[in-house]
Amino acid sequence: MNNKQLPGTNIMLSPITYGAFAIGGWFWGGADEGEAIKAIEAAIDNGVTTIDTAPVYGMGHSETVVGNTVKGKRDQVQLLTKFGMIWDAEDGDFAFDTKDNDGKPVKVYKFNGKQSVIEECERSLKRLQTDYIDLLQMHWPDSTTPIEETMEALEILIQQGKIRAAGVCNCPVDLLTRANAVLPISTNQLAYSMVNRGIEKDMVPFCMENGIGILPHTSLQKGLLTGKIKPGHIFNEGDHRPNTPYFKEHNHKEVMKVLENIQQIATDRNISLAQLTINWTMQQPAITSVLVGARDAAQMLDNVKAASFKLTPTELAIINTALLDMDLSL
Structure with missing residues (x-):
């Protein structure tokens, strides 16, 4: 794979990152830990060496699975x-009510206070069974904590050698500007896909101008852009996707029309729609590495093939034209 440099560092990331949200179980209707381990192993064995997780993914479960798998x-x-989505204290901004993997009610808060960040990092190091984290990211902004304070915590952790680089997630341009003034920010992790392109107007130009990489998550739009989830699909209990905008009946049908219009490209290349979608995302400006989840090894191996080809300018133009015809109601 053609690895890409994490901006401002000598760290090389694989062009596809294994996104470990779903393997935490929480929010995704459960997960098979054995299959998750095989998925991560398949990723590493096939060149996807970058793994993205967070404490809140299963309330520590995703980090623990990742740590157990990469040990050695x-x-x-x-x-x-990441840090900043806590469930063991009521500090910062209330985010939402949920249940953990055992069905216990949990309140999640967004909180990025300096001491909390440092303590969260320590817990993540233990779950991941490592003495350093390559990139530690603020999960969400928090209105009760000045972002300058949060960056000071990350600077301390860099000086201590516990993290190698600092990043943010879901951060608008104004806050990113303030954060970058305190500490060089390597990346901003944001929702971005063929059907969700809102960051292209302001965020992408800002990141390109300031040498900040973008780590797009939800690039397959929670599985919708694989073409495998048809309208009327029955999801497992606890799966959040039916309540998201793109899975609403009208939008779901509109996305399926787009996929039908670009299916010929996939057919001619003998690739899947998922591979086409990931490759399209990889080729967009400012993208450092595309986050893609996989519940099992077969899904991961399918995703890996997205880095084995490059869509041509003509193919990209056909895709972009099809996207212009889409009429979403968001």
């Missing part, structure tokens, strides 16, 4: 995790 392979992987 630390020098082969780049570990990315």
